[in-house]
Amino acid sequence: MNLIIKSISKRIKYAVHKAGGNKEIAKKSNIPISTIDYYIAGKSDYKLTKLHDIASACDVSLQWLISGDQASDKNSLDKGLINEAIIAIDKILIETNKEITPDRKPELVWAMYNLLKDKSETKSDNIINILKFIA
Numbered sequence: 129m130n131l132i133i134k135s136i137s138k139r140i141k142y143a144v145h146k147a148g149g150n151k152e153i154a155k156k157s158n159i160p161i162s163t164i165d166y167y168i169a170g171k172s173d174y175k176l177t178k179l180h181d182i183a184s185a186c187d188v189s190l191q192w193l194i195s196g197d198q199a200s201d202k203n204s205l206d207k208g209l210i211n212e213a214i215i216a217i218d219k220i221l222i223e224t225n226k227e228i229t230p231d232r233k234p235e236l237v238w239a240m241y242n243l244l245k246d247k248s249e250t251k252s253d254n255i256i257n258i259l260k261f262i263a
Contacts, residue, residue: 137170
């Protein structure tokens, strides 16, 4: 077995097990359980679209599933993005001459982080949360 395929199959096995097993992921991803079994066993070349569906069903990033880079959990925090959120908030507060209490800052940082992270998703809830703090 090719080393790359072996590595990917290990991550698929881990993700599928963590997300409820072969049957559950087959159902969530609309991929036949036999295909998932083959992928876990490393007996088949992988189709990118199927890997994408498996990653989505397992709630892991496609990049991690393919390469092992980044954390397996696609919801893991990005330290650089957190820093960016804090810097953006501090700039806004300075420019608007506003202050917030320390107990409210974490919620504002979280809202800004999600706004920066979810560039492709609807941002209205995060924008509303941010405006509540600034207004």
